[in-house]
Amino acid sequence: MKGEATQPKTQTQGSAIKNDKPLKQVKQQSPLKHQVEPEVVWPFFAPQPALVNQMRFWDRKNCKNVYPSKEDLRFQAIMLRVGKKKKSTKGYFFKLSKDGTLSYYKKESDKVAKGYLQITMDYVAHLLEQKTKKDSLLVVQIEKYQGLSISIFDGKTQLTLEFFNHLKDYCIVSGMDKLYTQMELLGKGSFASVYKVKNLSNEQMYAAKTYFKETFEQSQHRSKFVLMIKNEIMVLRKVIHPGIIRLYDVIQEKEKLILIMELVSDGDLYSLIKEKKRIPEKPAAVMLKGVCEALHEMHINEFVHRDLKLENIMMKSRDQYIIKLVDFGFAEPINHKELVSKAGTPGYIPPEIFKLFPYTDKGDVFSVGVIFYSLISGISCFKGKNYQAVLEDNRKCEISFQKSVWDNISSECKHLLKKMLARKPADRYTCADVLKNEWILMHTSHEYEQQADSELERRNSYQTMKKSHYSHYNSVDGSQPDFNNDFSYHTNDLKSFYHRNSQKTVKTQRSIQSIKSNNDKMKQSMRNKSAHAKQQQFTNFKSQTLKHKNKSAIHSNTGEGGGDQKSVRWVDKKNKSDEPSFGDKKENDSVKTTISLKIFEDFEAINQTNVAFLKMSPILFNLQKKPDSDAKINEAIKKKKQQATHLMRVK
Template identity: 35%
Template sequence: MSEEQQQYWPIFTEQDDTKKFWNKKSSNLDKYAIIYQQPMYRISWKSNKPTEYEFLLNDEGVLFYKQGNKVKGHVQLNEDISLKLIDLKISSKKAEAVKVIRIKRTKDIFIYIWNKDYSYTFQFLKHLCQFCFVQNLDQLYTLQDVIGKGGFSKVYTLTPNIRLPNQPFNYAGKVYNKNELLSKKDLKKFYHFIRNECYVLKRINFPYVLKLCEIIQLDELLITEYIKGGSLYQYLKERKQLTEMESIQILQKLALGLQQVHNLGYVHRDIKLENVLIDKDQLKLIDFGFAEKICRDRLINGQGTAGYIAPEVFMKQPYQEVGDIFSLGVIFYSMLSGKAPFRSNTYDALLKLNKECQIDFSEQRFPNVSQKTMHLLKAMLQKQPENRINVQDLLNQLTANQIFSPSHNIPSTQSIVEGSVGISFNHLQSKNTLKSFYQHSQNSFIENNSQGSQQKPSKNLRDRRYKSQSMDKKGMLLKSSSFKPSLKSIYQIKIEQSEDNISMADYEQPIPEVSLQFLQTSYQTLNCQKFI
């Protein structure tokens, strides 16, 4: 590897500049929520004498150890600290090796901890995995089927080799390929993309954001919860168009998840139908590969998906929180109308329409949508970012202002509770079988103006459209709905192809209190059957 490649690979390594393992400053344990506590033996690089202490881990990733009632030291765990299960001979050369956890802050500063009962050692390791990166794949998981591919990554299903009580049966693992990643011209940029994605997901534990469970250093493997269903893109493709009520409920959940990201000081930058996973009552915002810290002074990166990009990106203005709101507005528009706001047969033309931001809000496009909902939609899709609604005001209107009207076709409260996105997507999981939603909404039918009927386009017209939509200039077939153009300049646009698909989880989530409050308000407004 070159010197630059060595600087950015592996992505996760011990980077702490400390000269001691423990922080000895006093700390009050009473103010912390302890998630695991266990007596463990410990030795360090300074001493080979095993000593038993009480180890405690809180929900912020702070590890304490104490003797008697006195806290002796603590350390803040993070993605720059490594964990590894190793076999270690403790007392003599003839003694049998013991499975211990090595916690390493730098090349030379580490400790070993273990319990004589290996089951407790393993349980403690699994709790520590939430906050550090791990160097044991074979002892933790078995890779199963490939369920997605990207430009320099693959997504697998994984099964835990040792399953703890209440632990899911399946996970999803996004594996970054070393050779593919190192071949990137701007390696530094992709390094920070991956680091930012992990930083954000590690610090958000919210029902509507995909949960990152562990980071394993095996060509860099991110282990997330496994969503069994499919994407919102697939769901909308199947349903053609969603009701106003259902669209609002989905929008509210996405806005709540997005608010968590913004509160952390980051923007998502790639919100689109394909990056929302749904299965029955579950909804997850995924793919934080373009996430970055909010910068109010300048535009850092111009990446995004054509048709969803906030117009200010084309003008090289800073990408702030309302940039994500614009992309969320594109999703809302697509759900309400069944069509994308920007539609074209070619990528360059689509980008041009996205930049010009001339959007059709006509009543013909939204025949069954209330004026209050239309007002909110327009507020999300304002071309000028200073005129666009922010996430807090959006949530206020969704929850307090009761923007929908009982005069429209709205499903019963029972159907909302039991499945606003309530069909299984197992039958939609075949790869590369769906055309782009943009292309479908543009070309799925030809209107007969004289009779108001629909008819299929001629074979020649279908062939011509298919060719223009699905092949590049060299005649190579392209995946239709996952391109992510990088806006190198306002005058010259280079489109980068990516196939990042993320995975899907098998796990039931109770409806959050805020959603129940929203549904109860909906019931009172609609004056329909009793809410249960």
């Protein structure tokens, strides 16, 4: 302790402090901001009494500069306002911008507001139920000072609730029973109790961290009690990140204060390490990455957590190792000049705090290093029989990696922990340095690479089968193109990617060959069927032609078709067959007709009747080839017969 008494040289307020005084006297003469807070009474989130010059609700100066754009608006609608003096109801057009400015206009087309108000945490929005003769209405009452408020509502309850839901993000609200239904108790601490509640509008489940008036009045440090709550609200309102617990509403009632938060019910890291004893490197790297990403967001916004421990890191999902930072009561803005508050949990306090150096973002990194030292090894970083012994071991900061459990842990992991647990802040990593570390990237990026590989393989298999089905049309020799080259740029290691997909590629090539052989068989089968159908058509047509010839011979012998006509059978000298000379006919093109086909050897020897028939035959053939109905064809044939008969009679 004597060695520590010589360190307060770095304090900016240490001009009145002598270096030879012990640390206890330094603590007495080093005023902390928590101790100068004024005494507060319940409810501590309530409007202050209005002064004489604060009797106006709306600010009417510089109204010309208050005209939010459409992109900056959160809510706009025509609503009713109850006047402060006349208590009359009148409609105005209200606008609520994203920075919390509430303005109202006489008409929607107006560009100059009649008045505006900057909503802050000093104001309270009450959701009240006003009874009417027929029904009841919900009314939003905005209280600026004690006894100074206005009421805004609409005939439609849904619009009033929408306005209230936007407004409550900037101020304190009341009306818990109209917003949530309280369910079972989730946990209880020394200052607050946590309940499970259900939102009445969307029926979603949330966690309600509840502070009771009785607990507040029994506390000996009321100012610190209130300051912790205000710190938590301030940080959670300003820092929004997936790795940080979300604060939705702050509800002040007569007997309790309620913080509506995101529900996380999968336990904390303390329960996880009690169950698992120690965590493997890969899931530990995933969790460490999540913690440092959330802390990095806090540090960018110039806040430090100051109370990081196993119990203050909750698990959103144990299967996927998704974490949430909770309990921001000791959080404060970063102060690089002086130590604002000397507080923390023994075993997690950075060593520079014992020397009264400022608490910076690297102090949080030290606490995270202690947490993951315990997760990976299963043993505590600092030990002791009681809090005082742990605190003393924490002050010495002698961290060992010599136990046998560290023999099975990679040197990259131990190197990262040593940099996070460095005694001097100048030698210690920041959250940004941790996120860029090779050990973190090796374990976390590999997970994302596997997810990307699975998605790429799914797309790849579809594209491969699609290409393989048409590969014999696109390539000369019918070979399958190399599909892995199209996706090789998505991976860091091309050889490992080919190795993982080698068996799959062989199977795909086999499936390509089977598809090609099946296609060849199918084509050959279709050719055989087509040839058989053509042969059948030709056979049917040949039999029909012979049938017509036989009928023609019978007609000629009995004197039909011309008086002294001599019918002669025509023989082709080249083919010497009875096959027709005008090609094949389709099955659906055959038309039943009673006209006999007559063919002659000598065209000059035929009479006028046969000449008229031959002129008419091509027309009849063309009509038979058209895909028309039988009725039309028969009608056309009948018409042509009549024309031919008339021509014969005339001649």
